[in-house]
Amino acid sequence: MHTTLPDRVIARLVGYRRLLEQLHGDGVVYVFSHSLAQLCGVTAAQVRRDVMELAMLGNPAKGYRVEELLSRIVAIMDPPHAQKAVLAGAGRLGSALVSYFNEWSPKLKIVGVFDSAPSKIQSVVHGHTCRPLSELSRIVRRQKVDVGIISVPAEAAADVAARMIEAGVKGILNFAPVKFDVPGDVYVEQADLTVAIERVAYMARHCVDRDPRNAEGAASGAVSE
Amino acid sequence: MHTTLPDRVIARLVGYRRLLEQLHGDGVVYVFSHSLAQLCGVTAAQVRRDVMELAMLGNPAKGYRVEELLSRIVAIMDPPHAQKAVLAGAGRLGSALVSYFNEWSPKLKIVGVFDSAPSKIQSVVHGHTCRPLSELSRIVRRQKVDVGIISVPAEAAADVAARMIEAGVKGILNFAPVKFDVPGDVYVEQADLTVAIERVAYMARHCVDRDPRNAEGAASGAVSE
């Protein structure tokens, strides 16, 4: 198995897992690559490739055992012990993110919310008392936090990132519309909403059919391929 | 020039534009590919390629004219007339998005906010009166909206997307953790925060140096391969 899976694969595994949990809950025992593919919006070949990465074998007659596939993905994706994160920037977006991740990423525990504005300090953001940025480093170090979420304005982002990295964070989810360079052992995921919306707006204006396999009839029956 | 630029290019252009605006404001007149590259976190070769897409020429002695480069990017990225968007799902994330886009994407105007919860209807979300989802279609059609933003729960997303598409939206920014299939002339950008955070968490746990140009310090000789 790869030391670390490519990030595209990780993204798809998250999708598969969601579907598999649902199927498993529904009592489905086996699933074919093409069913899973359809449900996740990828190709069947892609699913088979990804399954190969998991070093798992399916059965030509029945497909893949849902439970087994699910447990392999969980083994890869879920941390052995709960992973901790801090969030910097308790503005509107920041506090929405706190509640979002609290609700939807139970495996990742937010252990600190920080902001520089005196007006925010000590306010309670969805159960977390907001602290001054100066305390970020201490908390990260003491609690061995390895994920940081940045939702501060662009001007402040580089400084916040530097603090996080210096304190030992290894992964950063950055919502600020700037890039900063980081040591090679730190992973930064850009979640730049400005880029996202501009891209959508651009594509919407240039809407030409760029789908090779056009065929509307999603509703029609078999996937004849 | 391409009919429609690849989305990776679009993302970088947004980054260049931000930097160029700043440089232009600072009175800088020319910029070299490697300066811009460094500031945007890409390679110089990449910048030159992208500039080539814009069919623009630089000057080996001085670099690129900031103003010219900026205006070409703006010409491509900015819509001729203000583009309209609707947002479905006025929860915490949704309302944070409304204020975020109001503030940071002045070229895109949100003309409607929708939700299905009776408790939300008629409430005012950052200046927008929240309306029932049943009115989405009418508004989209009447105002010729071509961008939709989805921040409803996963279960409701497919239905909302279908309404938007049926009413004529050509680009969707989807924050719900599901995929839906769409006609080939509709562009969907997944902004799945669950995937983003899981990916960061995974990478943080597997933090190995994956930077090729790490260089000096330790190791022996040149990068032999």
Place this chain on the structure above:
DNA sequence: TAGTGTGAAGCCATTCACAGCG
């Protein structure tokens, strides 16, 4: 001489296509 412009090469990720098997 340092930087641009660009064909060619390299690198991935995805898809194809087909052997093998229940």
Place this chain on the structure above:
DNA sequence: CGCTGTGAATGGCTTCACACTA
């Protein structure tokens, strides 16, 4: 038969390398 497993082919994006120019 239809589906899995997988080498080979494809295609797109990025980087290299070098002729060219101010």
